[in-house]
Amino acid sequence: MNLIKLLELAGKALMRNKTRAFLTMLGIIIGVGAVITMVSIGEGSKQSIRSQLSGMGSNMIMIRPFSTSTVGGGARLGTTGLQTLRLEDVKSIEEQAKFITDVSPSVSTNAQAIYGPDNWPTQMQGVAPSYLNIREWKLSSGMPFTDDDVTTSSKVCLLGQTVIDNIFTPGENPIGKVIRFGKIPFTVIGVLEKKGENTFGQDQDDIILAPYSTVQKRILAIVYIQNIFASAIDENSSDTATKELTAILRVNHKLKPNDDNDFTIRTQVELINTISSTSQLLTVLLTAIAGISLLVGGIGIMNIMYVSVTERTKEIGLRMAIGARGRDILLQFLVEAILISITGGIIGVVLGVTAAKLVTLFLGWPTLVSQSSIILSFAVCAITGVFFGYYPAQSASRLDPIEALRYE
Amino acid sequence: MAKRILDIIDLKRSFTVGSETVHALKGVSFTVDAGEFVTIMGSSGSGKTTMLNILGCLDKPTDGQYLLDGVDVKGLSRDELAKLRNRKIGFVFQSYNLLARTSALENVELPLLYNNDVPAEERKEKAIKALESVGLGDRLDHVPNQLSGGQQQRVAIARALVNEPVMILADEATGNLDSRTSYGIMALFQELNTKGKTIVFVTHEPDIATFSSRTITLKDGRIVKDVKNENVRSAKEVLAAMPVDKDE
Structure with missing residues (x-):
């Protein structure tokens, strides 16, 4: 079964339960949105400190006797x-x-x-x-x-x-x-x-x-x-x-x-790094908090996937009876989980970037949406999908077709 | 001589329930050739369901041999069994087991998704052909709850046919239908049989067995009767002879 077909199947399965799919996604949306906004606030303040310091000549080196x-x-x-x-x-x-x-x-x-x-x-x-x-x-x-x-x-x-x-x-x-x-x-x-x-x-x-x-x-x-x-x-x-x-x-x-x-050499870069490390700490803290919400979102996905597997036991039994291998079932549910997390991720990125812009607009804080934070949170999303989708999908793939078919 | 589809030699299957061992099948042997229409009869507890699971490659025998179209099922892995089910067996269930909110066409396409030998472009074409052969060429886009029970079972039969299996395995396929619709389905099975399909039909209704060319009766895990039906009734004629229900 090819990827396009898998995606289509997963998409259809999710569309059958729109509200549920959206609520499951919400955890990821908030998580990713929070990561992007927080990182952009942190990066923004770092950038503004950095540009202030470079005003002093960022390549400057000072030698003093010692x-x-x-x-x-x-x-x-x-x-x-x-x-x-x-x-x-x-x-x-x-x-x-x-x-x-x-x-x-x-x-x-x-x-x-x-x-x-x-x-x-x-x-x-x-x-x-x-x-x-x-x-x-x-x-x-x-x-x-x-x-x-x-x-x-x-x-x-x-x-x-x-x-x-x-x-x-x-x-x-x-x-x-x-x-x-x-x-x-x-x-x-x-x-x-x-x-x-x-x-x-x-x-x-x-x-x-x-x-x-x-x-x-x-x-x-x-x-x-x-x-x-x-x-x-x-x-x-x-x-x-x-x-x-x-x-x-x-x-x-x-x-x-x-x-x-008998002399000391000071560079401006050292100074920048010292000051940046403070705001770096802030970024790390904010990201950690946002990361936790992403984790909670992931657990939400896992929960719903387990419900979905139980609910569709009979469907799984049928698919197995007509020739689906364990691997096919595993992939089907895994792709569903990944689709939820990635769709949530995309919405979250849009939301996060918008929120960062609003923060600058209304609070006047400098923000900087870095490409790496988008790529990173997106990657984390996909990994979350795989990680939290894998166990439910695996339990689906290990069902006994006879019992699954008779499941009511 | 016709090709041998099923070759079953001294088949045994036992289950361990707690500390007791239950022998569901105690040594069953029979063969089915291509083009036969066999019903397997038996009351509950006769080992009928166990037989069906083994014939359908969903379960493996504890002892004995089962050759399906020349392939020894014993010793195959889960994946190999799945492939065997996909290529060689067409399942028809009592409760149809169609995917809800999924069109007839897509339901029929399902087995082709798991068959890598059929390219994606041919799937739709094959599924349409199968639906036409069960008389549902005009219902391609209907979802199961827009179809009557008989129509749903026809979709399920189309799904069983789409991969051109060597055998159609039906499990109480008329169990959920009224007698008129049942005869309609039986007529369809008979029509498929005359076109050369091998059909194994598991049922507990003696009435249904009269439409098949051979009946195997199981009791307590053994075959008690295996008879050729000399006088096969035609479901089509029975249907034509039935008085039309005034409510319809």
């Missing part, structure tokens, strides 16, 4: 006092690293930014021109500084929006104006696009960017650098890039194989 060595009575040194990162490290990375697209040194200092009668305490970060690429930061007006500005340690700067709001009068164009940072005058050549608060509530726009050489020589009078920022060629190569950077820096710092690293 030391296990101690001074005096065993007190460990903090990071700011460490002078292990050098410009040579940046050069080596530029020359040797294959998985890094951009690299920039970073030094920063705090002081008052002053323009006319107004002043504002802020941070000046000295970086290379490539820093803007690393942070995926654009200018809303003006021009970025160049490698020439770095070479000549020019007193030029890019202002963050918060700084502008605090020291310029509204509507005034800051480009070309000279502000003072501490005691040193800087010419404003560009305005940074507003980035807003980061995930931790820090204002990312409260900053002034300047060439690193200017900050190093004219303000701090140091030769070392505080941090190195770099970006991996893509999000997936963060790990490879981290390994590569570690190797380069260890050679540069002449570390012996047994020595600990």
